[in-house]
Amino acid sequence: AQTVTQSQPEMSVQEAETVTLSCTYDTSESDYYLFWYKQPPSRQMILVIRQEAYKQQNATENRFSVNFQKAAKSFSLKISDSQLGDAAMYFCAYRSAGGSEKLVFGKGTKLTVNP
Amino acid sequence: KAGVTQTPRYLIKTRGQQVTLSCSPISGHRSVSWYQQTPGQGLQFLFEYFSETQRNKGNFPGRFSGRQFSNSRSEMNVSTLELGDSALYLCASSAGQLGVTEAFFGQGTRLTVV
Numbered sequence: 001a002q003t004v005t006q007s008q009p010e011m012s013v014q015e016a017e018t019v020t021l022s023c024t025y026d027t028s029e030s031d032y033y034l035f036w037y038k039q040p041p042s043r044q045m046i047l048v049i050r051q052e053a054y055k056q057q058n059a060t061e062n063r064f065s066v067n068f069q070k071a072a073k074s075f076s077l078k079i080s081d082s083q084l085g086d087a088a089m090y091f092c093a094y095r096s097a098g099g100s101e102k103l104v105f106g107k108g109t110k111l112t113v114n115p
Numbered sequence: 116k117a118g119v120t121q122t123p124r125y126l127i128k129t130r131g132q133q134v135t136l137s138c139s140p141i142s143g144h145r146s147v148s149w150y151q152q153t154p155g156q157g158l159q160f161l162f163e164y165f166s167e168t169q170r171n172k173g174n175f176p177g178r179f180s181g182r183q184f185s186n187s188r189s190e191m192n193v194s195t196l197e198l199g200d201s202a203l204y205l206c207a208s209s210a211g212q213l214g215v216t217e218a219f220f221g222q223g224t225r226l227t228v229v
Contacts, residue, residue, distance in 0.1 A: 037220075043203065045220035091158065100171045101146045101209050101218060105158035 002027045004094050006106035013082045014114050020067075021077045021109045023092030031097040034068065034075045039108075040088040048090070051075065053097070079111075087113045117142065119208045121221035128228050133194040136224045138206030140187050146170070146211030147189040148218065149181060152203040161204075164189050165211045193226075201228045 003026045013019035025034070036048040051059045051068050058066050063083075067076045079086055092106040120139040128134050140147050148171075149161040160173040164183035181191040187208075193200055203225050207218040 042222070044222045045205065045207075047217055047219075050217070101148050101163055101165075101207070101211060101216070102160050102171045102173075103148070103150075103158075103207070103218060104160070105150075107157045 002029070002032075002094050002096070002104045004092050004104050004106040006090075006092055006109050008109045009107070010110045010112070012112040012114060013079070015082055015084060017082055018078060018080045019082055019111065021079075021090050021092075021111070023075045023077070023106055025073050025075065025092070025094050027073070027094065029096055029098075033095045033097060034066075035093040035095065035103070036064070036066070036075075036077045037091045037093060037105075038086075038088045039091065045091070049077065082113050084113050084115060087111055119206060119219050119221035121204075121206050121224050123224060124222065126224060126226045128196050128226065130196055130198060130228055132196050133192060134196060134226060135190055135192045136204055136206075136226070138189045138191075138208070138221060140189070140206075140208030141219055144208040144210055144219075145187055146209045146216075147183055147187065148207045148209075149189070149191050150205045150207065151175075152205055152223070153201075158205070161191065196228045198228050200226065202226060 032053045034051045049061045063080045089108045091108045093103040146165045148163040163171040178194045183189045203223045205223045206221045209218045210216040
């Protein structure tokens, strides 16, 4: 079974600074997808960024980028120029490429952005 | 395009009762997944439905069940409620096709069992 580990329960960053959230995963599969989701206090989960395991190039979405290290099974999220609206719970998630939409989530990292 | 709609948003039930939660996916999406979110266990997968068939199931007791209708709307039912069933229940909708299909989440139903 696949597992996802987020070792940082809480992180804080100053507005306009950069922060990196860590995620490691365990799988025996070679083809899969990785995601970072954001859950603000409003509770609605929002996709931040996704990465296909077969792609070597790291995904980027505006101020958000990932460092995907397939051999190390590591998938960290970097948030640049942090904004107050980035404050939320961030979840790392894994999905097999086999057809099911099942997501395996880490426990999450609570990000606080200080003005 | 309307998002994923979950009803009701809040629910208070008594131990031993049963409850039904509803999820209307994004139009055209055929896959609906359900998750239970608690402070202690985090987000745990309950089950996934695709075209009215259960495609995958998590490690939950048989008291948790679900179904999907021909219009892709899904319901999940919990019978004989226990205090530990208190949680935020999230529904996710996706196209369900091969490839990286994004899962869109509803705002969840907050279930409190007293």
